[in-house]
Amino acid sequence: MSEDPEPAVNISGGEAGGGVVAEFDPATADTRAERVVDRLGQLYWQKRYGGRDAVTCLVRTILSQNTSDKASQPAHDALVERYDVPDADLAESLAAAEQATLAATISSAGLYNQKSEILIDTAEWILEEFDSAAAFDVFVKDEDPEAVRETLLEVRGVGPKTADCVLLFAGGRVGVFPVDTHVHRIYRRLGIAPADADHEAVREVLEREVPAAKCGFGHTATIQFGRDYCTARKPACLEDPDACPMGDLCDQIGVYPATGEVVDPADAVN
Numbered sequence: 001m002s003e004d005p006e007p008a009v010n011i012s013g014g015e016a017g018g019g020v021v022a023e024f025d026p027a028t029a030d031t032r033a034e035r036v037v038d039r040l041g042q043l044y045w046q047k048r049y050g051g052r053d054a055v056t057c058l059v060r061t062i063l064s065q066n067t068s069d070k071a072s073q074p075a076h077d078a079l080v081e082r083y084d085v086p087d088a089d090l091a092e093s094l095a096a097a098e099q100a101t102l103a104a105t106i107s108s109a110g111l112y113n114q115k116s117e118i119l120i121d122t123a124e125w126i127l128e129e130f131d132s133a134a135a136f137d138v139f140v141k142d143e144d145p146e147a148v149r150e151t152l153l154e155v156r157g158v159g160p161k162t163a164d165c166v167l168l169f170a171g172g173r174v175g176v177f178p179v180d181t182h183v184h185r186i187y188r189r190l191g192i193a194p195a196d197a198d199h200e201a202v203r204e205v206l207e208r209e210v211p212a213a214k215c216g217f218g219h220t221a222t223i224q225f226g227r228d229y230c231t232a233r234k235p236a237c238l239e240d241p242d243a244c245p246m247g248d249l250c251d252q253i254g255v256y257p258a259t260g261e262v263v264d265p266a267d268a269v270n
């Protein structure tokens with residue numbers, strides 16, 4: 001691709017977040033999920049991720065929980081400016097942080113008191129288990145991905161989406177498709193995942209039906225698609241069936257243009 005239209009403010013970190021542009025041919029898609037991801041790649045970008053520092057990635061993803069990138073990005077920038085200083089270990093800096101000061105530093109992220117406690121606990125866990133941020137980074141990048149995922153899920157405040165984002169953006173692991181609220185909504189609305197599927201069930205469908213090399217940009221591009229077109233309350237197709245670039249691939253589960261009603265796919269009338 002000649003240009004990379006990925007937004008700079010994105011959980012992936014934009015161009016500064018690592019990864020390389022890659023090209024994929026939609027004509028080779030074998031499943032509807034892959035066709036959706038290929039079309040998203042044409043609409044936004046196509047990229048393979050990896051290379052971010054594991055502790056920084058984990059911190060960034062924790063800050064993004066239950067909030068928007070617009071709110072969490074300033075918190076991340078402020079945290080990095082205060083605690084990620086030259087010749088210092090970020091895990092050590094956060095483990096030694098005064099909780100009230102850290103909370104004030106990340107206040108734009110929402111739930112900042114809870115998140116500051118989780119960040120300090122997580123930093124202490126990294127030092128106890130791996131001795132340093134650098135050793136944790138090696139673990140994330142080199143160990144078996146399932147073992148990394150299981151280890152991360154044992155940490156308070158780290159759920160499946162957070163663990164998968166660390167595997168994807170820091171570990172560069174192909175075949176990982178993190179499921180956030182946008183991904184969970186969209187692939188059930190499309191009819192690709194069962195309407196009542198939980199986040200883990202949606203992940204299993206996508207990682208089975210989307211080629212490993214496409215999962216990374218499938219995740220980030222789906223988030224952008226959810227912001228631009230397939231929003232929770234007013235999807236683009238609600239008023240104009242031609243307004244959505246996925247119209248011919250979507251079952252519109254839970255979306256009723258005739259009445260203007262939009263419900264969670266799990267609550268859709270069969």
